[in-house]
Amino acid sequence: MNTPNNKRRKETQDKISKVFISLLQTKEITEISVTDICKLAKINRSTFYVNYLDIYDLADKIGQKLEQDVLFLYQEERETNHNSNNFLKLFKHIKDNQIFYKTYFKLNMDQNFIIKDYDYHLSKRLYDDKYIDYHMEFFKAGLNAIIKKWLDNGCRESPEEINDILVKEYQNKNNISTI
Numbered sequence: 001m002n003t004p005n006n007k008r009r010k011e012t013q014d015k016i017s018k019v020f021i022s023l024l025q026t027k028e029i030t031e032i033s034v035t036d037i038c039k040l041a042k043i044n045r046s047t048f049y050v051n052y053l054d055i056y057d058l059a060d061k062i063g064q065k066l067e068q069d070v071l072f073l074y075q076e077e078r079e080t081n082h083n084s085n086n087f088l089k090l091f092k093h094i095k096d097n098q099i100f101y102k103t104y105f106k107l108n109m110d111q112n113f114i115i116k117d118y119d120y121h122l123s124k125r126l127y128d129d130k131y132i133d134y135h136m137e138f139f140k141a142g143l144n145a146i147i148k149k150w151l152d153n154g155c156r157e158s159p160e161e162i163n164d165i166l167v168k169e170y171q172n173k174n175n176i177s178t179i
Contacts, residue, residue: 013051015041020058021103029059029107063109066100069093087143087166091159094147102151110144142169 019041023032032055038045052058071078073089094101104110143166150162 009051012043012047016043016048016051016058017062020055021062021099024103024106025099029055059107059109062100063104063107066097066104066109069097088159088163091150091162094151095155095159098151098155101147105144105148105151 016037019037020032023036023040034045034048034055037055037058038048041048052061070090070093073093077084146162146166150157
């Protein structure tokens with residue numbers, strides 16, 4: 001394996017990703033061209049195409065990288081099959097990587113995200129194990145809405161404050177009366 005070339009390729013991919021993400025903050029994906037990226041990254045078009053099929057492939061790879069980073073945050077829990085329901089790790093990661101999450105949501109990648117490691121023990125206790133697929137969609141949409149709002153506000157609140165908001169919503173779950 002040619003380590004220097006692998007390092008150079010990774011550096012080039014990082015440069016391309018940074019330029020693309022930067023452009024996405026002011027443009028829609030349909031307004032960004034490979035030429036735009038190449039000019040700003042100071043690379044040849046052929047270099048772009050060695051690494052990516054097109055702009056959409058680049059966007060997909062950025063989304064996949066972010067999802068892998070999030071999965072890594074909870075790797076120990078997945079390995080031990082224990083769900084701590086600790087969203088504070090996620091909120092800290094979001095605060096530290098705001099631009100990537102803004103990009104993730106701007107590209108609507110959250111629509112493709114599937115909750116794979118769901119806490120069925122908690123759902124059985126709180127929801128009598130009924131309508132879990134509806135609960136998961138409701139939870140995902142609510143969590144995404146909180147994250148998007150927080151990002152739109154520039155993450156002014158601390159990760160701990162956002163975590164408290166989420167926890168309080170679920171603490172009050174059993175106190176909700178019908179309308």
